Structures are given as C-alpha cells and as structure tokens.
C-alpha cells in the first residue's frame with residue numbers, strides 16, 4: 211500500500227435514529243490518511259459523536275460505506291477515546307493498561323509490558339502510577355492512561371471525542387503536544403472531535419465543520435502533523451482561526 | 465493537634481456504642497426487680513444471665529448454635545451463590561430475564577413461613593429442610609440484587625469492550641462480574657438475616673435441634689429467660705456473620721477506600 215493511500219474512506223454515509231425525521235448523518239464523505247489528524251467542529255447536537263460511533267462500529271450505517279484499509283489480520287484497527295474515560299475503578303492502572311493483553315492472550319506479555327513502558331514515558335507518566343487505582347489519579351493523568359489503554363491495542367486510527375475538554379489549560383496543552391508527537395512518531399491517523407477552534411488549528415492537519423449531516427466545509431491547515439510549539443501565535447494560526455470562527459459563527463447562529 | 469482531637473472523638477464514640485444497651489438493661493432490671501409477676505412475663509437481666517450460664521455450661525446452647533449456624537450458613541452459601549450466578553447470567557439474555565422476572569418476584573414475595581410445612585414434608589425434619597428454607601429465603605434476594613448489578617454496569621465500560629472487539633464472555637467476566645460485586649455483597653448482607661430466619665422458622669415448626677427448637681421448648685415451659693438467652697445467641701451469630709461479610713467486603717472493595 212502506498213504511503214498516500216487512505217486508511218479510512220467513508221462514502222455517502224447516512225444515518226438517522228429511529229423515529230427522527232431529519233437524517234443525523236446525511237451523505238457524509240471523508241477520507242483519512244496515516245499521519246493525519248482530522249478535526250471535526252460543529253454545533254452541539256450536529257452529529258459529531260454519531261459519526262465517530264459509526265466509524266467505531268457502535269452504530270450501523272443506514273446506507274453508504276465505511277472502509278478501513280487496515281493491515282491484513284489486524285483485529286483492533288480502531289481505538290476510541292471518550293470524553294469520560296472508561297478506566298475500570300477495580301483495576302490498578304497497570305491492570306487497565308493490560309486490558310489489550312487480557313482480551314488477546316496470544317500477545318506476548320513481556321512485549322506488552324515493554325510497549326506500556328514506552329507509552330508511559332511518551333506521555334510523561336512515572337511508572338509508579340502503575341500500582342495506583344484510577345480514583346487516585348488527576349483528570350489529566352486519567353486521560354493519558356485512557357489514551358495509552360487504547361494505544362495498547364495498537365490501533366491505526368484513533369477516534370477522539372472531546373478528549374481534552376475537561377482538563378485545565380496547561381494540562382490540555384501538554385496532552386495535545388504529546389498526542390501530536392505520538393501520531394507523528396507512530397504514523398497513526400486520528401479523527402478529533404472538538405469544540406475548541408484553537409485545538410483544531412494547532413493539532414489538525416485538516417479541519418471540518420459539520421452541518422446538515424455532512425462535513426460541510428473543509429480547511430487545510432498543514433501538510434502533516436507537527437509539534438505545537440511553533441504554531442500558536444503565528445500569523446498563519448490566526449488566519450486559520452479567523453476563517454474557521456467566521457464560518458462556524460454563521461452556521462451556529464443558523 | 466487535630467489527630468489527637470479526632471482520636472478523642474473516636475474514643476468518645478466507642479464509649480457511646482454500648483450506651484443504648486446499658487440503658488435498656490437497667491430499665492429492664494429496675495422494672496422487674498422484686499416483682500414476681502413482672503419477672504414471669506418479662507423475665508429479668510439476672511435470670512437471662514443465669515439461663516445463659518446454665519445453657520453454656522451444659523453445652524446445650526453451643527450445640528444448638530452449631531446446628532442453627534450450620535443450617536443457615538449452608539443455605540446462605542447455596543442461596544447466594546446460585547442466586548448470584550442466575551442473576552448475573554440473566555444479563556446474557558434480555559428475553560430470559562423478562563420471562564423470569566414475574567417468577568422471581570413471586571418467589572421473593574412468598575412468605576417463607578407459608579412454605580415451611582411443605583418444605584419440611586419434602587426434606588424431613590432433619591437439617592436438610594432447614595437448609596432448603598434458608599436457601600429459599602436467600603436465593604431471590606441474590607438473584608434480584610445481582611441482576612440489577614449486572615444491568616447497571618456503566619455504559620462506557622461496555623462501549624470500551626465493544627470497540628475492543630471483546631466477546632460476550634470476556635465482557636461478562638471482565639466487566640459485568642467485577643462491577644456487580646458490590647451488589648452481590650449487599651445481597652450477602654441482607655441474606656445473613658434471611659438465612660438465619662429461614663433456618664429458625666424450620667426449627668421452630670418442627671425439629672429436635674437448633675436455637676429455634678430450644679426457644680420453642682423453653683416458651684412452652686414459660687421459661688422466658690431461656691427464650692431470651694436463645695434470642696441473644698441469635699443476635700450474636702447474626703453480628704458475627706455480618707462481621708465476616710464486612711471483612712470480605714473490605715478486601716474485595718479495597719480500590720474504593722484507597
């Protein structure tokens with residue numbers, strides 16, 4: 211497969227909840243390549259979470275197609291990171307992180323532990339937290355652990371539904387940075403749903419505004435994912451911000 | 465400073481625990497003191513103490529306790545285990561759960577007292593009929609509680625397992641069971657009393673051993689003191705068993721208290 215071939219292609223995707231007159235997702239098109247972070251913005255209730263649920267297979271499309279061009283034989287090609295983390299309170303952090311191993315005993319335990327250590331340092335977590343329980347962690351740590359938990363399944367595409375919105379500003383910034391780094395280094399792809407234009411501009415390679423069940427407007431932000439340090443505060447950044455904001459404003463105000 | 469203040473407070477609280485009992489015993493004592501008629505009806509702390517002493521020394525109390533505890537614990541273990549397995553397993557099938565719901569409700573609402581004579585005629589007057597009664601008293605609570613536990617598993621956990629491609633069995637084992645444990649423990653706490661009651665009712669109706677038998681026999685002889693001694697033994701047993709459950713709870717729920 212060539213580098214520029216898409217990892218995910220969505221064609222003419224339609225979905226409505228039973229009994230609803232208007233389609234929540236209406237002829238939606240999208241294709242995502244490895245190394246990309248695609249951001250989706252839009253008014254509350256416009257169907258962003260629904261799109262992620264469809265991609266993750268939690269909902270079945272009414273029509274249209276969602277195709278993952280994952281590596282052959284891969285079981286978990288999609289990871290989903292929710293706004294509220296799904297860490298089991300009765301398991302330690304290590305127990306939570308080793309879930310992928312528990313579900314697939316054919317994995318090598320020591321390899322899994324090595325991978326876990328790698329991710330811990332990538333997300334600046336001390337391995338002392340492994341013996342702690344989720345209730346003993348801060349919000350930022352929990353969200354990091356939950357990201358690592360889904361990375362342990364070695365997915366190629368990560369879906370993120372407002373993952374950083376409950377965090378304080380500085381924690382959010384460093385997590386954004388770490389996440390971009392991860393996508394770049396491990397050559398993953400990500401679809402990030404967010405309400406935060408700044409986040410979309412600083413993290414995204416592309417951003418979309420969802421409206422009327424489609425990705426109505428597309429913004430090309432940069433060629434590939436890069437670190438955040440040098441993007442914020444530039445004229446380029448401000449330009450994208452203004453563009454997206456003016457578009458979003460008109461859509462939200464109806 | 466603060467810690468010593470809290471220790472003092474805890475100490476004061478400890479002192480308060482026996483207070484209601486002390487007051488009760490004192491009132492009882494002064495109410496019955498020197499009044500033969502009242503002592504006949506209400507007995508008295510002194511007489512109950514004597515009865516306790518007498519039945520302990522003769523071994524009567526301990527043997528009867530042993531019988532009752534064996535019956536209650538056996539019925540409790542059977543009822544709670546089988547009930548929890550059924551209740552959790554109902555998670556597998558909404559249809560089966562719906563069909564069995566009225567039956568479980570029926571089982572839960574039938575007074576065990578009404579069933580006791582029938583059960584005794586089936587299982588005989590030995591220990592088995594009492595175990596059966598303790599089982600019947602506990603199984604429905606265990607089913608209902610653990611089914612509710614299984615159904616109230618947090619959505620995000622189930623979503624995680626679904627995205628991870630977990631099998632239904634994996635989801636059951638890794639998510640449904642551990643997150644329902646607190647419900648099963650609650651069922652256990654309720655069931656201690658119910659199991660004792662079941663066993664006791666069986667003994668009360670027909671038996672030659674156990675605290676129920678001892679109490680029936682004593683009340684037939686208007687020996688209120690021995691009746692109270694039996695009741696006290698029942699209370700102590702219930703408290704001890706509850707303590708055991710609480711220890712188990714503390715172990716299993718350690719993540720809650722860290």
Ligand SMILES: Nc1ncnc2c1ncn2[C@@H]1O[C@H](COP(=O)(O)OP(=O)(O)OP(=O)(O)O)[C@@H](O)[C@H]1O
Pocket residue numbers: 227234252253254255256257258259260261
């Ligand atoms: N389970 C459901 N049953 C029926 N309707 C639903 C269900 N879930 C969502 N909806 C509806 O579908 C629409 C899209 O919901 P969705 O959660 O995808 O929005 P969203 O863009 O993620 O919103 P937000 O930004 O507030 O999270 C909403 O109108 C919502 O009311």
Ligand SMILES: [Mg+2]
Pocket residue numbers: 258259260371
């Ligand atoms: Mg949403």
